[in-house]
Amino acid sequence: DITKQEIASFFGKKLVFNEEVWEQVQKIFAARNMPTPEINRSQAMVPEDFIALKNERGTAPGLFYEEGEKSFFAFAGVPVEMKHIFLTQAKPILEKKYGTQDKVIQRTIHTFGIAESALAELLSDFQPPENVNFAWLPQPGRVDLRFYGTDAQAIEKVFNECYSRVQTYAWGFDDDTPVSVLHHILREKKLYLSVAESCTGGLVQKMVTDLAGSSDVFLGGVVSYANEIKVKILKVKAETLSKYGAVSEECAREMVTGVRDLTDSDIAISTTGIAGPEGGTAEKPVGMVCFGFSVHNNIWSITHIFNGDREIIRQQAAEFALLNLIKYLQGHKF
Amino acid sequence: DITKQEIASFFGKKLVFNEEVWEQVQKIFAARNMPTPEINRSQAMVPEDFIALKNERGTAPGLFYEEGEKSFFAFAGVPVEMKHIFLTQAKPILEKKYGTQDKVIQRTIHTFGIAESALAELLSDFQPPENVNFAWLPQPGRVDLRFYGTDAQAIEKVFNECYSRVQTYAWGFDDDTPVSVLHHILREKKLYLSVAESCTGGLVQKMVTDLAGSSDVFLGGVVSYANEIKVKILKVKAETLSKYGAVSEECAREMVTGVRDLTDSDIAISTTGIAGPEGGTAEKPVGMVCFGFSVHNNIWSITHIFNGDREIIRQQAAEFALLNLIKYLQGHKF
DSSP states (O other), X not given: OHHHHHHHHHTTOOEEEOHHHHHHHHHHHHHTTOOOOGGGGGGGEEETTOEEEOOSSSSSOEEEEEETTEEEEEOOSSHHHHHHHIIIIIHXXXXXXXXXXXXXXXXXXXXESSOHHHHHHHTTTOOOOTTSEEEEEEETTEEEEEEEESOHHHHHHHXXXXXXXXXXXXXXXXXXXXXXXXXXXXXXXXXXXXXXXXTTXXXXXHHHTSSTTGXXXXXXXXXXXXXXXXXXXXXXXXHHHHHHOSSSHHHHHHHHHHHHHHHTOSEEEEEEEOOSSSOOOSSSOTTEEEEEEEETTEEEEEEEEOOSOHHHHHHHHHHHHHHHHHHHHHHOOO | OHXXXXXXXXXXXXXXXXXXXXXXXXXXXXXXXOOOOGGGGGGGEEETTOEEEOOSSSSSOEEEEEETTEEEEEOOSOHHHHHHHIIIIIHHHXXXXXXXXXXXXXXXXXXXXXXXXXXXXXXXXXXXXXXXXXXXXXXTTEEEEEEEESOHHHHHHHHHHHHHHHGGGEEEETTOOHHHHHHHHHHHHTOOEEEEESTTTTHHHHHHTSSTTGGGTEEEEEEOOSHHHHHHTTOOOHHHHHHHOSSSHHHHHHHHHHHHHHHTOSEEEEEEEXXXXXXXXXXXXXXXXXXXXXXXXXXXXXXXXXXXXHHHHXXXXXXXXXXXXXXXXXXXXX
């Protein structure tokens, strides 16, 4: 409310009551089966000569004001509301006013499984033309390569050239995410996934179900945080735990076959590791995670050490599990 | 790198090679068992007269420059690195230079289970004194009430006054999070938790294991996304599914007793709902989630309808499950 008052006074305007906004605010409360509190009337106050941008996700409208060539926008701070108002209201205004002739086009290659420095070496003599911008976007554990500009043909040419060099490490393009790519492959091949997690504590399965339609490709799984759960539900052998420990490729492989058999899935993933910050040893440091994979009758395991705090280690480990499975599925026919 | 060059030119400085930063960069690569790429030498370039702030989490140092009373800081953009450099390097500089006499003190009450407007009504005649600032911080599904200022005694007094009014809805204070509060209660009461999730897809268990030491309070659980998994692993009756559907309190209650029996836990939570955007009906709209709770031999269920997109519905549902359990445990002796 203070922001709105300041905006009004900056432009030398009074705040006036806007009937349409008030109706929209009341609608939102009605949908929640709540009477609209009187205090919310202030949300219907809009600086004179401003246009209120309809907020379908919340009660505070966006604001738009123009003086000649200049446009001024103000949005509510809640990210989901701000994004919605921008896309549905502000973007069309901007496109109409300033045109979209020189639209910026961008193409992205997502890579994984190669260190940033090794990728840099692979592309050391790669030089895009002047009309194509090249951005190097390192994410934790992977690198995105982005080309953008206004010359669509030139971008496509450079994009293909770069792709042919990094193909081995590419897992997706543009808006692809690990989960969207995995869903696409599983759906196409009609394969069902299950997951057994220890250190990632449910995060792999949370990621897999981030997208609608997950039930077409995902059956479910087990979070076997305690060793007793690994033994009782996943049928990990007590002997394996005592001989190799819970954080071992041996355990990861028994977890993955355990969850596959329990759920009758075609494909399975398992994770077991040390997310930290405590619990590391010289032999098994914090960040060490063992992964098990099962695709039909092919079982394998990988160990990887991640850097970062607990949250980052878990995020990277979950993504690593999905990306490794994706790279395998992309390289094999069924 | 462009930012650093611009900073240097803004202050009219040259970039000079800093031996200490270079050593730190090499150390980071050595810890990853990688040779330091030559390209990283640019990270050791620091504007003349600037002090490089050691970055123990990455390769790009922070920058500090002062002219008289003015201080200028620049940090790497990676949040975990920025935060680390600020806390270990920048904060001590600021405290030393500008003093900490008028330290701002803040106290927060976290509430849950009461609509924002109802809470506002409850506090309508509550007026903190002028030297205590009062912030109303709505989070999705809950509201935080914050008091801050420099007069510790006045803050404490208002804080207690407010707490006595909202006590019924308060679940924590200050830096408490739902997970930290839940861990604290379970650890104190020596109780073990298990979880059965459908629509939240692993998120409840991910949250529970966000904190180190989760294995003291959490055994594990099941993500029963497909109905067959609910029946096979959690022993939900096929009849329950056909009669009431998977999204029903009946199913939630069978899921929660199922996971409790499977894991032998003292306490269990279950979730089953429609995360959307598809799959809603007039009777069971998108955002509707049924929860089951089991504490010793007490079993109960709740249905709640959440607003927002898939991600927000799932986040709110997972937090709702934890906060409901917390409120129950806070109100009961064992």
